[in-house]
Amino acid sequence: MTTPDPNDAPYELPGGYPTAASASRARDDADYQRAVTAYRFWYPTVSVEGIFNGNREIGIADNVAVGIASTGPLQVGFTLNSDTPYGAAALDLTDGPMVIELPAGPYIGLVDDHHQRWIMDMGIPGPDEGKGGRHVVLPPGYDGDVPSGHHIGRSNSFTVLMALRALPVGGDIVGALKALREVKIHRLGADTECLDFVDFTDKALDSTCLRWEDDIEFWKVLHGILDREPVVDEFRPMYGLLAGLGIRKGEPFAPDARTTRILERAARAGRDQMLVSAFAGTRPDRIAWPDRAWEWVGLVPDNADFETPAGLDLEARDRWFAQAIVASPAMFRRQVGGGSLYWLGTRDAQGDYLDGSIDYTLTVPTPVPAGLFWSLTVYDAQTRSQVQTPLGRAAVRSLFELPQDDADSIDLYFGPNAPVGVENLWVETLPGRSWFAYLRIYGPQESAFDGTWRPGDFVRVPPLS
Numbered sequence: 067m068t069t070p071d072p073n074d075a076p077y078e079l080p081g082g083y084p085t086a087a088s089a090s091r092a093r094d095d096a097d098y099q100r101a102v103t104a105y106r107f108w109y110p111t112v113s114v115e116g117i118f119n120g121n122r123e124i125g126i127a128d129n130v131a132v133g134i135a136s137t138g139p140l141q142v143g144f145t146l147n148s149d150t151p152y153g154a155a156a157l158d159l160t161d162g163p164m165v166i167e168l169p170a171g172p173y174i175g176l177v178d179d180h181h182q183r184w185i186m187d188m189g190i191p192g193p194d195e196g197k198g199g200r201h202v203v204l205p206p207g208y209d210g211d212v213p214s215g216h217h218i219g220r221s222n223s224f225t226v227l228m229a230l231r232a233l234p235v236g237g238d239i240v241g242a243l244k245a246l247r248e249v250k251i252h253r254l255g256a257d258t259e260c261l262d263f264v265d266f267t268d269k270a271l272d273s274t275c276l277r278w279e280d281d282i283e284f285w286k287v288l289h290g291i292l293d294r295e296p297v298v299d300e301f302r303p304m305y306g307l308l309a310g311l312g313i314r315k316g317e318p319f320a321p322d323a324r325t326t327r328i329l330e331r332a333a334r335a336g337r338d339q340m341l342v343s344a345f346a347g348t349r350p351d352r353i354a355w356p357d358r359a360w361e362w363v364g365l366v367p368d369n370a371d372f373e374t375p376a377g378l379d380l381e382a383r384d385r386w387f388a389q390a391i392v393a394s395p396a397m398f399r400r401q402v403g404g405g406s407l408y409w410l411g412t413r414d415a416q417g418d419y420l421d422g423s424i425d426y427t428l429t430v431p432t433p434v435p436a437g438l439f440w441s442l443t444v445y446d447a448q449t450r451s452q453v454q455t456p457l458g459r460a461a462v463r464s465l466f467e468l469p470q471d472d473a474d475s476i477d478l479y480f481g482p483n484a485p486v487g488v489e490n491l492w493v494e495t496l497p498g499r500s501w502f503a504y505l506r507i508y509g510p511q512e513s514a515f516d517g518t519w520r521p522g523d524f525v526r527v528p529p530l531s
Contacts, residue, residue: 097311097328104307105284105336106380110182110387112288113144113275114227117391118156120273124266128156128225129164129253131262133271134246136239139452139460141266143273145390145504146452148461149441150174151239153230153246154273155261159205160224165216165257167250170198172233174405176394177203179223180295182387184370184394186219188230191396191405193217202254203228206296213254223295229392233438233508237465243267273391276449282326284333285311289319337388343381344388345412345419345447345502352385354409355520359417363389363408363504364398389450400515403437407510411503412447415523422453423497425481425529429522432476437509439464442478444493447500457494467491481527 077088084092118128120143126133132155137146146152157164157177166188168175173189173196185203190196200216205224212218230249232242243265251261278284288308292315297305308314311329312321321329347361354360365382366372370393372383386393389410396405413419414426434440441463444453452460462468462478467490469476479485479492480503495501505521513519 094324094328097325098332100307101311101329101332102336102339104304104311105332106340106384107304108288108308109275109279109336109340110383110393111180111291112278112284113387113391114178114180114182115287115291116275116278117143117154117227117273118225120271121154121156124264124269124271126155126264126266128158129261131155131264132228132230132246132249132251133266134243134263135265135267135269135271136243137267137452139454139458140269141271141273142276142449142451143271143391144450145443145445146273147441147443147504147506148452148459149439149443149463149465149506149508150231150233151242151246153228153232153249153263155228155251157203157226157228157251158224159203159221159226161253162210163202163204163208163254164226164228165250165252165254166201166203166228167252168194168198168201169245169248170196171245171248172196172235173230173245173249174233174396175228175230176392176396177201177219177221178227178229178392178394179221180225180227180291181223181298181301182227182391182393183222185221185226186217187394187396188217191394191399222298225295227392234465274449274451279337280334281330282321282333285313285321285329286319289313340384340388343384347381347385349381355517358520359411359413359415359523360505360521361410361412363410367398367400368395369398370395401510402512402515403509406506406508407514409505409521411505411524413524415525419447420480420495420501420503420524422495422499422501423482425479425483425527426524427527428478428480428524429475430478431519431521432473434464434507435511435514435519436464436507437511439509440505440507441465442493443504443506444480444495444501445504447502453493453495453499453501455494455496457492460493462491462493480524 078085121133132153134153136151138148175188177185202216204220232245234242247263278287352361366379372379443461446453
């Protein structure tokens, strides 16, 4: 027999008025429910501040420099990959528009606002189509002259994220990092005052909001952001939720003990609910292939703002931002030759979550339908970042570790024990740490969509007797 939860008891309202105890409980319940909803909605805003904060901590200041790196486990960031070198910068539009000049080349880039809402694509998925071009990001309320011959994006915030990748043609990481340095970023009208580039490939970096995401610091960081940035009209109902919790633009945030307790409880619950959306979803449209455990990472194709005819797809939004950073239509587009495809693997062939203490194999049919290249990267389920192990590598990549031969398939290996003779096809995992994988295909071909190609599932290797 289940013991009734006193919190589930109905509120007592004799004669229509609540008792003092019921009124107190109802107020706590209402504030908690509002806080959980607010947490999930504003999570992308706090998450992108983690990227800005990570850059600033290693000396990469806003409007001064761009951080570039061939990232790996040393850099903690939500599902960063080691396939393509990154460039990232916080651009401050307070004093006017910023210009990003891309030469012709294999670049993939975007600009998102402080709420991780898409502003513009650049490079191959953008209007310049990889042929080079000047991109101008306008600040909120800007009514000045707009230069002709430029691609224009308007921001809802004064601080924006510029994220750029250079494809390593032929596996040339050094050349890709050099290509990033050839990009020019400057304020409109100040062509000679370009941002510097700082290579942090060999530096530890935490570009996440992990340090804030489950306590009162989440709300303090959010209050600071909203105090600096203009109000987004579409978000007004969500600002209303925050106002009821004491978070108001232009006013100090000083929660009392009761509010602090509710907000911290809501942060933990909101984070955990988002992780359930990410890793224990039940929506049928998450399934990539009916007979496989693989899932789509993005659930709203070709839409960076998670909008559908029925409204905002909050479940898809939660799922994405619990795992990843930045949003762009090109990242979710499912079309032949269009950008890249991402699949998520969290379970093995038996339906169990992937366990760092167990050895697995994965069979991938070849050729993989990737017009450019493909990879499989392993992430720690708790940090949502590349696994940190003595091996120091978290991926197997067609440009680097994978052999180029005519075999019908290739076997990859995962677990705490190195397979003899094929260590280059192995990613080490740690006992006591669960993990998940992203399978990425760049330049997907038809068989990636029509079901004629599909990877196997992770299969447990029987322990040695």
